[in-house]
Amino acid sequence: MPFAVHRGCRLFWERDGNPTAPPLLLVRGLSRSSRYWGELRERLAKSFHLLVTDNRGSGRSDAPWPPYSTKRMADDHAAVLDAAGVTGRVHVFGISLGGMIAQHIALRHPSRVDRLILGCTTPGGEHAVRIGRKAVFALLRASMGPVARSMRRVAPLLLSAETLRERPEVVEQWIAIALGERRRRAGFLGQFLAAGRHDAWRRLPFMTAPTLVVTGDADRLIPPENSRLLAERIPGAKLRVIAGAGHDFPSDKPEETAEIVREFLRA
Numbered sequence: 004m005p006f007a008v009h010r011g012c013r014l015f016w017e018r019d020g021n022p023t024a025p026p027l028l029l030v031r032g033l034s035r036s037s038r039y040w041g042e043l044r045e046r047l048a049k050s051f052h053l054l055v056t057d058n059r060g061s062g063r064s065d066a067p068w069p070p071y072s073t074k075r076m077a078d079d080h081a082a083v084l085d086a087a088g089v090t091g092r093v094h095v096f097g098i099s100l101g102g103m104i105a106q107h108i109a110l111r112h113p114s115r116v117d118r119l120i121l122g123c124t125t126p127g128g129e130h131a132v133r134i135g136r137k138a139v140f141a142l143l144r145a146s147m148g149p150v151a152r153s154m155r156r157v158a159p160l161l162l163s164a165e166t167l168r169e170r171p172e173v174v175e176q177w178i179a180i181a182l183g184e185r186r187r188r189a190g191f192l193g194q195f196l197a198a199g200r201h202d203a204w205r206r207l208p209f210m211t212a213p214t215l216v217v218t219g220d221a222d223r224l225i226p227p228e229n230s231r232l233l234a235e236r237i238p239g240a241k242l243r244v245i246a247g248a249g250h251d252f253p254s255d256k257p258e259e260t261a262e263i264v265r266e267f268l269r270a
Contacts, residue, residue: 020052021048025052028083034061094118109210123251125200125232151188160224162255206237219256242262
């Protein structure tokens with residue numbers, strides 16, 4: 004399996020899709036490995052040369068003890084691009100914590116980013132709309148209980164009511180993934196605290212990559228208003244709101260998400 008190394012941390016990454024197509028780096032969110040991209044990954048692989056990663060603290064990457072930061076995790080992904088032999092620009096698509104990381108990839112490594120998609124995320128800092136306490140406590144409880152029970156409890160925070168009702172197999176797939184991966188509390192804690200300390204507000208006006216901000220209007224975890232703030236703060240950024248989608252809109256609406264991504268990256 005391919006690994007990059009940054010500051011002593013081994014980072015899992017792999018390729019997918021068409022190697023002659025434009026490269027697209029996918030960055031997942033809190034405690035989610037690259038396996039959680041699910042159907043969306045299959046759809047995007049038809050149009051792009053995908054580079055998919057496991058953030059430090061999740062999946063097949065190392066889970067060192069905190070502290071983590073979204074800046075350090077952005078530099079992790081620059082190390083992945085180095086390991087993959089990518090010398091030109093890539094598109095970057097990050098969701099939730101991955102969207103926070105993606106902001107710093109574009110800010111700290113602007114020469115490596117072609118176009119940027121920020122999904123269901125936040126600029127952080129004092130200007131952001133805070134995540135509700137109930138949601139924070141739900142995430143913490145989910146990190147400690149039995150896997151299947153915890154996943155089912157947190158699913159309503161991440162998915163729309165329609166997905167939970169019409170496609171319950173999504174949650175069952177998540178449970179199967181979680182049961183197949185090592186559970187490491189140091190990794191969860193590091194990522195959780197990195198998300199809590201994230202603050203890119205002051206630097207967002209210096210973003211140079213063409214940017215699309217995407218959110219679901221039924222997001223119960225990160226308030227959609229944060230996506231509006233990002234779109235207003237980043238020069239020239241566009242905003243797309245997916246009707247009826249929850250926080251994990253790529254799982255709720257994989258076909259619509261894939262079309263939005265293809266439309267923006269081919270513009």
